[in-house]
Amino acid sequence: MLNPKSHTMKTNMKTLLLIPFFALLLFSSCQDEVTEITPTEESEALTAESELTGLMFSTSIMDGSADNIIDNASCTSVKLPITVKVNGVEIIIDSREDFKVIEAIFNQFEDDDDKLEIIFPITIILSDHEEIVLNNREELEALIEDCRGENEEDDDIECIDFQYPISFSVFNTDFQIIDVITIENDRELYKFLKRVKNAEVIASLNFPITLEYADGTTVEVNNNEELARTIKEAKDVCDEDDDNDYGDDDFTKERLDEYLMSCPWLVYEFKRDNQDNTEQYIEYVLNFKEDNVVVMHARGGDLLTGTWSTRVTDRGALIKLEFDNLVDFTLEWFVYDLEPGKIKLYQSGGNRIILKKNCDIVTDITKERIENFLQECLWRIARLNIEGVDNEKEYIGTPFKFYEDNVVKLRVNGELLQGTYEIGVRNAGYILQITLDGRPELKLEWLITFLENDLIKLANANNQMILMRHCPDDDEDIDYIADVLTNGEWEVALYEDQNANETENYNGYVVGFNEDGMLFAEGNGNDFRGSWLAYRNNGLYLGLNFRTQDEPFSELKHRWKIKEITPNRIELKDYNSNGEIERILVLEKR
Template identity: 60%
Template structure:
């Protein structure tokens, strides 16, 4: 019997000249040509080994890094909910919770201890978040001589190797079922502990699912090399790329820890990395600090240096150990860590011109107003503001436009805003702008706070539709539930109407209430109702309601508590 093998010779080629055999059954081994010959240090051997490394990128939604993976099952906490992740398919559970609200910061906490798997398929027990951060930072070492993982192509298992002894007698055929087995086998090959031939054909699978077949060593090398180049394009961790990435948008401090102490004081600080090594930082009270920044590449990885004269906590050279779309993590030994989240709408460098331009775009709703420890925001439900070029401001109340003036001021402490409307002295306070984005302005005056949110209803088809439905009907309260209590009867005999100019009215039982309404989008579609009365029962309906269902004949509104639980449900039906 004669058997022919194509194989990877993992011994210097001249050793074949010494090959002799004396066995009962002769095996004829055809010598590969020189182009297919591999040694323990050859490029293709390295390619196969790099392809077999553990791919840590699949679970980045959990650990935020590609240099390790978390062994499943694992329990994580998202939005206060504990979720058990049993398989890769369960990652979608985390993503859905992240996407539930558009404007919040995604946070995930791992329940420790966990087991991590390194790129070398080594399993290590991790006891805490601090230990995990330190391990991730260290595993980002930038050693050019180290064999780097190739993540964008995989072998389609099973594959097999024919194993030979030092006399090139075939010992066995080894079946390989997964990357872990392959990586361990290739380690033995690279150390010349075993001599083996890869049995062709083998199939390779690209990230997009494309299957490529290699019939020999040269074809296999070309397939992996082409895929490797695409990996390098995707994973380029270059200084230039990072520099542009940092400068593209402002960054918000999501988590800050120095010397193992978490400091909430710096949360929501806005950082702007500029050209020429200038960095500006805006605190929550509106103060702006200017410092220097820079990047440099080392064997450890890319280091981000920040230096502020009056902010020692940030002045350090931080190891940038992970970045993904919209989030950056930096670390330094001793329990120092910062997590930044990108927010392209935040304005760090606030100017008078920029504020005026923002104000004159669309309408603005007063969503928070606290003066002398008294909450006054309810007075402004359904009453948006409109700012004009000539320092005129108008507020819509009961369907009527009330005119006043406003002024954007430059003060030593920053940019200020005053709004002068008759009978509303709280708006005329000398407000200082502490936060500015295209959609939100936060202002302070001592311990007083005000928040404005931009509202562009004319550009939103859903909001326009809501207005059309409301105006073209006469409505009654079909149901009003507060938890399990049915209070619908309190509204019997009343009819409710909506005018196109924002006027809201209710008539019945000898009473006549007039107020304001406004439909808008914020984390969904909302309806602000303000009957402008402290009398029962309509004072209870003064609220910013979530619209859960709307048709020409029925509107269902809901009110949620801080935990997302439904507190009240209001249903209006068209009786026209």
């Protein structure tokens, strides 16, 4: 009998991408990421004159504003690398980061004439993503004449972008699917939508899709109506930065002040007098308040109060910070660069601060607030470093549960180990004291150094621990994964390590997942027990935890990224730091 929940879950999945068998025949190349092909009504097809087609088309237009400091045109972009002379200094520009070098040279002196000379020939990318070669300045000037001026309204939508890949179902005149087109970038989307606008194809988007706002946040949409509304609402909510300097450092004082006060700011990098003090100040938090008071939250919970002010000059915006007891920050800083969610400050003499915006961080910490956070959900141990040795792998699949009566439970192999916890106050700040028999590495007094909605960082002496919130009851995808895993027994259909196929090591074994978090593998005279946990962390993961002596299953002890899941098959992958696949594990229903 089919499990009704499993049968209907395909239409509810928001992150897992399930692929029907016929779609495999339609893809022109192998894809790591696959897309669910949803049945589409004729009314959902894109048409040449529809509002949605126009909105998507405008979003796919090439935005040429990033390099205006070079070409003075927002409708064109210079293809890198190129060579330029900036105030007589010849430099090679081979990345967007080098645009900052140009501006730094321009800003070096207030009373000089800033000149940029391009060494021709160069290749220019037009708004329709076509490329042409220009041989001299006169040809570039002719192109610039066809562009609109600084900060004038144009056709491209820059405040929201698609996260790729996305796919379209292509239909014949009887509205039957004849192809599936996968789009990897704006250029491909522009070309495909041009065919739609020319009535060359009938197509519809395969949902869900994700869009990214200019500030780095994302939104998921599930149908044409949501998509059109989202693009329209976002199209004018950011500064498109269509002026001819580099970066969005041309805020008015009012906009800069509002931006600073919008959320807390984390110190990400800090240099003073050419000394790198990042380790000392990383994750310090700056709160800019309306009355020109700035509050610095140190990692240990200490609060330092100072003042802040801003001004805008011909050379750009400046932020002045003054603290009685924090000399390193007390300086008037130039706003070197403003990016979505990030501010870079500098001053001559080797002074530099990078701040990252974090609206989730909790600055008004109280004992009651910490207790409420802990009791809201489960917490998994994402990192546990004791005296320089990483121990977090021992806690894969074993989350904490904190209760109101100061009881804490740790789920291990499907069983709950019970202990106690207490939130205390010390001179250094708030502490979390955990007592669990048989777990000496946890039985420590942990100083809470960082607190946000989904993450708690703790430290003492030479030890660090990071807890990540896990709320499975609020996540349909996690619920679906658990339902699939616990509904039957599984076999290892493939285990590939560094391109070596080791599947035969698991022949004769049956793998099972119990609802209480116990993981078992039985066969060949062995009966292994472990823990499992499905969770979300910038994607969906499955943690598998067998003991070291439980060979060959100890090889599978890892936090695996879930790449595909159906009621009868689950594909897991392990990636290295370069994003390359190191291992593949496939489980299939018996």
